[in-house]
Amino acid sequence: METLKTEIPVFDIYSYRRIRRAIGYLGIFLPVVLVILSFIDFFETSVQPSISHYYYTNFREIFTGTLCAVGLFLIRYKGHGNPSIWKNDNLLTNIAGIMAIGVAMVPTNPEIISQKIYTLIPYTDAWLGALHYGFAGMLFLIFSLLSINVFTIGHKHEADVPESVMNENNIYRFCGYSILVFIIMVPVSAKFKLFPYSTLTFEALSLLVFGIAWLIKGRALGDKGNWGQKVYGECNKVNTESSFNK
Numbered sequence: 001m002e003t004l005k006t007e008i009p010v011f012d013i014y015s016y017r018r019i020r021r022a023i024g025y026l027g028i029f030l031p032v033v034l035v036i037l038s039f040i041d042f043f044e045t046s047v048q049p050s051i052s053h054y055y056y057t058n059f060r061e062i063f064t065g066t067l068c069a070v071g072l073f074l075i076r077y078k079g080h081g082n083p084s085i086w087k088n089d090n091l092l093t094n095i096a097g098i099m100a101i102g103v104a105m106v107p108t109n110p111e112i113i114s115q116k117i118y119t120l121i122p123y124t125d126a127w128l129g130a131l132h133y134g135f136a137g138m139l140f141l142i143f144s145l146l147s148i149n150v151f152t153i154g155h156k157h158e159a160d161v162p163e164s165v166m167n168e169n170n171i172y173r174f175c176g177y178s179i180l181v182f183i184i185m186v187p188v189s190a191k192f193k194l195f196p197y198s199t200l201t202f203e204a205l206s207l208l209v210f211g212i213a214w215l216i217k218g219r220a221l222g223d224k225g226n227w228g229q230k231v232y233g234e235c236n237k238v239n240t241e242s243s244f245n246k
Contacts, residue, residue: 014241016077016218017217017218017219017241018218019073019076019077019218020214020215020217020218021214021215021218021220022073023070023073023074023077023211023214023218024210024211024212024213024214024215024217024218024220025211025215026066026069026070026073026211027070027207027208027210027211027214028207028208028211028212028215029211030051030062030063030066030067030207031051031200031203031204031207032204033062034048034051034054034059034062034063035047035200035204037059037062038059043058043059044058045057045058045059047197047200048200049197049199049200050108050199050200050203051063051200051203051204051207052103052107052108052132052133052136052203053108053110053111055107055108055110055119056107056110056111056115056118063104064104064105067100067101067103067104068100068101068104070097070100071096071097071098071099071100071101071104072097072101073097074093074094074096074097074100075093075094075097075098076097077089077093077097078090079093079150080153082150082153086145086149087149087150087153088150089146089150092142092145092146092150093142093146095138095142096139096142096143096146099135099136099138099139099142100135100139102131102132102135103132103135103136103139105120105121106119106120106121106128106131106132106135107119107129107132108129108132108133109124109126109128109129109132116128137183140179140183140206140210141180141183143176143179143206143210143213144176144177144179144180144183145176146176146213147172147173147175147176147179147210147213148172148173148176148177149176151168151169151172151213151217152169152172152173155168155169155232155233156233157232157233157234158233158234158235160235161229161233161234161235163233164229164230164231164233166230166231167230167231167232167233168216168217168231168232171212171213171216171231172213172216172217174209175209175210175212175213176213178205178206178209179206179209179210182202182203182205182206182209183202183206185198185202186199186202186203186206189201189202216231219232219239219240219241222239222241222242223236223239223240223241224236224237224238224239224240225237
């Protein structure tokens, strides 16, 4: 089972799983909630061209609150150090947390630049909008590195369990590389206007695969039976977490 034989107390392992799930759920549901609420006339808010543009709508608190929550979770998430900065989850999650809060606090430039006065930094300089996307780009780059380089470290499947194409490391790599593709498509779609709401779509897809990686890492679907064997390489008759809670 997942590192249960290490010096880390079992309770701490399950606490980490819950933090990972919280990060995953927040990432997945942020664009979903924003778009669904945009279709409700009561809120008088239309679907925005990007997730960042929701800063200038009635849903500002949802946008900034979710990002700040993710940022604080990431900053307080203490993983294992690693000599390589590309695999050091302590360093990477701390930087990602700061970037997430930066995205929330330094918004993109609005369609009507005069609206920029209603921000934490009350200036209309164009470079502040560019800084917002710099924070966002770095945030998603680190999300990708975490999935590809960090989540795949140290997983030892039980010897009598056959390797499956669905094993967690393959899922993490798929999610990590997908994040890179989707983020590259954001400026491409903005430049060539591929289809309506293309920027919003690619941002939402990036958050979706980011969230999936964290949910798999947090064992949100459990780890018993066939699922545990195929994904985690473990023969568990019951979910390890539920058995601990009893």
